[in-house]
Amino acid sequence: MQLDSKIPPGPIQQKWDQHRFNMKLVNPANKRKYTILVVGTGLAGASAAATLAELGYNVHTFCYQDSPRRAHSIAAQGGINAAKNYQNDGDSVWRLFYDTVKGGEWRGREANIHRLAEISVNIIDQCVAQGVPFAREYGGLLANRSFGGALVSRTFYARGQTGQQLLLGAYQALMRQVAAGKVKSHTRHEMLDVVVADGHARGIITRDMVSGKVERWLGDAVLLCTGGYGNLFYLSTNAKGCNVSAIWRAYKRGACMANPCYTQIHPTCIPVSGDYQSKLTLMSESLRNDGRVWVPKQAGDKRPANQIPDAERDYYLERKYPTYGNLAPRDISSRAAKEQCDAGRGVGPGGRGVYLDFRDALKTQGRKKLEEKYKELFEMYHNITNEDGYEQPMRIYPAVHYTMGGLWVDYHLQSTIPGCFVLGEANFSDHGANRLGASALMQGLADGYFIIPYTLGHYLTSAKPGKIDTEHAAFKDAESNVVGMNKKLLSIKGKRTVDSFHKELGLLMWEHCGMARNEKGLNELLQKVPALREEFWQNVNVPGSDADLNQALERAGRVADFLEFGELTARDALERRESCGGHFREEFQTPEGECQRDDENFCHVAAWEYQGEGQKPLRNIEKLEFEHVPLSVRSYK
């Protein structure tokens, strides 16, 4: 397939402005004639749905949660970046652009990233106007803090609940449009297929999770805003319901899947405590503003942390990366933690942990100041671990957190299926091989509030897909596909639970496709994952029926998709014979153990194209050009 990124011509600073003028507009009176289906109601979905409804489109939203307000964007703690330069510390649109290209290790698209940096300032304005209670200084103006991978303070925050407040802002805007009759909100509805008729995305198939009813929805465009696939690894910081199914099923209908091997492992999570564990909890990266990361110099040192003198501690981030220190980017900090633990210097149960120590911050700033900044985080840590972060250092370890890969989209956020747009974490576009802290919220809202309202209109006026109804063969085929899969899952009646398969898959992926990967392990995955998938379809036990609320059936469908997606992820990781950002291949590292990129052969996006059941997918390439931030070594030393 020939991938056309549709990057507009002209100087990078003017591309988006000029393109907004060049794109076609929908006559205001005609907007009400279009129906838009929005799947997922997180930051991307809720902001898109509300904005499109304000413009006059008819919108249907779908989410698996019992309310749009509960989408997992809500769990983002630390903040949202914007190039406001309110601190007068040297920030600018260009610097945010530069930091994001570099942070993504030159594997994102320059034009998209510049647009994101431009829009970042509008997002903060919009959110403040909606009543998002951002932190403020005594003078009443907005406060900022720093985040990993940046030397300026450009992160806006609402205590440790920034994602919650931004999502509630978007949710409230959405509810306003529900009240106005422009949005119909369908909760506890899971999208199970995309309907592609005559080459255009024209609808979706959903299952009402309460009644079990499978329904057909006709629309003029489909927006997938369904988040990331971190739960491929079973244990992650994602919500339990997060899944790959919507984008995976779109992939099987012709949308290319880009760079699935780019997975972000977040350095500051609470370590695993036992095999019953169902999820991992993130401690916001903002803690690294004041916490210092260290391990004992002596492997196997079992003394309590407070009894280890400074001379016998290795503040390894400060030592290895003196410029950025404890604020080194996520991928680098995570790998450094793994390196220490692999060498036997890890702390806590099983030696899989490093210290995050607030002793010095407590001395210089006092407890009150720290409480003001991080109270909820310290409480959460105490509650989960039964340890007091003020009295002894926190123990942290990396965990799967975000996925930079996702469905391939062009500059218009359109996938390779015309009319199927992908927003937020579900697409691959802006973060390259590694995302910087506080950039996910920015991207989700940029896509939803400020990009899709323009590009969607252009599609609707130029594509003109023909008139069809839900009796079209494509709808019937998609529906029978969904019903058939659910019936099959319920009929197997084997001996193993859905969770046992998910856990086994997660462990395999974490072992061979986690923080470090190598050819041997990835080849092993390409054997073991299909074998596990085969066993799943022979031996899973899904009780109950498909005619009412059946949480085991919901999970079974998602795990079935992860069992296919895991294989593609391993294949992508195997084919990318270089190291970059969240993808670290042990064969390709510098003598200091840093990523060794191969720009000659891999400065491209890999977009996988489905070729049918049991067929090897096709690896398409979109070459990346860097005119403004020249390719160089990504150094934080």
Place this chain on the structure above:
Amino acid sequence: MNFTLNVWRQKNGQSSGQFVTYQAKDISPDASFLEMLDVVNNEMEAKGEEPIAFDHDCREGICGTCGIAINGRPHGPRNAVTTCQLYMRNFRDGDTLTLEPWRAQAFPVVRDLVVDRSAFDKIIQAGGFISINTGNAPDANGLPVPKDDAERAMDAAACIGCGACVAACKNASAMLFVSAKVSHLALLPQGQPESRKRVKSMVQTMDEAGFGNCTNTGACEAECPKSISLDNIARLNREFLLSKLFG
């Protein structure tokens, strides 16, 4: 650790339910309450029995999805945490635990421990927002907000909409939920233009949804996992009175 669980099982909204007893065996004290239920459910699923349905998602206390009344208390025995943030070390080995869904007319049971809280969405639709279309916003620092006001607005905005306040209230009143949103928006200058209309409309929708009246017993505040303060209800009453007098 071992526990005896009396769990409310109910097939759907139309059928009647009953308590069923289960044993939770060999549970780690470091397991969360929901992980303990996962263990019980996995044993049932392996035998082909239908697992206990319960709502949950983020499992870090912020999405507001989970909510089980444990021994009569919404979100269980600890203060200021959601069900997912309870750990089995918070209980005693051998305890008998009774698990029920939220009980309120406005929250009909969907299945087992799952209830329908869509009435909360309806209340927000009635005015829990600031009317501003995308693109209309002035510069974010154009409107300074005193730090104390912003902090108090944030205190109220921290509500996660879980419904524990309703479940805790003998009248199944939603006053704490409604007052948290009214306060959040009333405390900010951006919320002023619509404040009179908002409070009337939200209170009316709350009444229509079948929530009871507030009799100031304070059970809602005591059980709120986010410690939303009763002060908000006082502010709601004041706003409501003002809207009646001058709105």
